[in-house]
Amino acid sequence: MADGTAAGRRRRLERTPDADRLEFTYRALLEALGPQQWWPHADEDGRFEICIGAILTQNTAWTSAARALANLRAAGAWPAEALLALPQDAVADLVRPAGHFNVKARKVQEFCRVLVEEHGGSIDALLAGNAEVVRARLLAIWGVGPETADAMTLYAARLPTFVVDAYAYRLAERLELAPGPRQYERYRRFFLEAAGDDVHRLNEWHALIVRHGQRTCRRSNPHCDECPLLEDCPFGQRTLGLTD
Ligand code: SF4
Structure with missing residues (x-):
C-alpha cells in the first residue's frame, strides 16, 4: 500500500530508479x-x-480517421487495388473527415502503390521480416514517418517497437523520466529498452499512454488530483502544491 502523505510521496520520488x-x-x-x-x-x-488508419490518424483523432475508413469501404474503395483505381481527388473527398485530406489521399495511394507494385498486394509480404527490417521498409514509403511506421510495425506486423507520440513525450517529461530533448529515435530506444520486446505489453504501453493523455494527463489542466501516477510525478506534485 502506497504511503499517501506528502512525505511518503517525496520518499518514493527520491528512492526509485528509472x-x-x-x-x-x-x-x-x-x-x-x-x-x-x-x-x-x-x-x-x-x-x-491498421496501416491505412495509421496514415489517416496523423495529426487527428482516431474517431475522425475511423469515419474516413468507413467512407472508403462504403464507396468500394477497398482494398489497395480499388483504392488505387480512383482518381486522387475522389479519394480526397472520401478521407475528408480525417483532415489534411489532399495530402492524406496522396499518402494512402502511395502506400497502396508500394503494396501492389512491390509486394503483389500482399500485406503479409510488406510486413515480413524482423521489426527493424519492416520499420525501415515502411519508412521508405512516402508519407510514412517514424510514428506511423511504428504503429504499423507494432499493431499490424505485431513486431516489437515503441510508438512515440505527443502523449509519450509529455508523460516522460512530467514524470522527469525523459531521456533528453524530444527526439523520436532517442525516446523510442529508451522506452523499448525499459519495456522489453513483449509485443502484447508494448501494445498495452502505447494504448495506455494515449488513454491516460487524453483523459487525465492533458496538455492544459491535467487532472493530477485523480491521477494514479501522482505519487511518482514531480510535475503533478508541484501542480497540487505537494512539493516546492
Ligand atoms: S500527476 Fe498530473 S502531470 Fe503527473 S502524470 Fe498524472 S496527470 Fe500527468
Missing part, C-alpha cells in the same frame, strides 16, 4: 484503466486497415 518507475507507471495505468488491447486479432484485411 526502470522501477517505468514499471510502476505501467502497472498503475493498467490497474486504473484496464487492458486496452488495440486490435488483438487482425486478419489480412484488418492489418491493411
Whole structure:
C-alpha cells in the first residue's frame, strides 16, 4: 500500500530508479484503466486497415480517421487495388473527415502503390521480416514517418517497437523520466529498452499512454488530483502544491 502523505510521496520520488518507475507507471495505468488491447486479432484485411488508419490518424483523432475508413469501404474503395483505381481527388473527398485530406489521399495511394507494385498486394509480404527490417521498409514509403511506421510495425506486423507520440513525450517529461530533448529515435530506444520486446505489453504501453493523455494527463489542466501516477510525478506534485 502506497504511503499517501506528502512525505511518503517525496520518499518514493527520491528512492526509485528509472526502470522501477517505468514499471510502476505501467502497472498503475493498467490497474486504473484496464487492458486496452488495440486490435488483438487482425486478419489480412484488418492489418491493411491498421496501416491505412495509421496514415489517416496523423495529426487527428482516431474517431475522425475511423469515419474516413468507413467512407472508403462504403464507396468500394477497398482494398489497395480499388483504392488505387480512383482518381486522387475522389479519394480526397472520401478521407475528408480525417483532415489534411489532399495530402492524406496522396499518402494512402502511395502506400497502396508500394503494396501492389512491390509486394503483389500482399500485406503479409510488406510486413515480413524482423521489426527493424519492416520499420525501415515502411519508412521508405512516402508519407510514412517514424510514428506511423511504428504503429504499423507494432499493431499490424505485431513486431516489437515503441510508438512515440505527443502523449509519450509529455508523460516522460512530467514524470522527469525523459531521456533528453524530444527526439523520436532517442525516446523510442529508451522506452523499448525499459519495456522489453513483449509485443502484447508494448501494445498495452502505447494504448495506455494515449488513454491516460487524453483523459487525465492533458496538455492544459491535467487532472493530477485523480491521477494514479501522482505519487511518482514531480510535475503533478508541484501542480497540487505537494512539493516546492
Ligand atoms: S500527476 Fe498530473 S502531470 Fe503527473 S502524470 Fe498524472 S496527470 Fe500527468
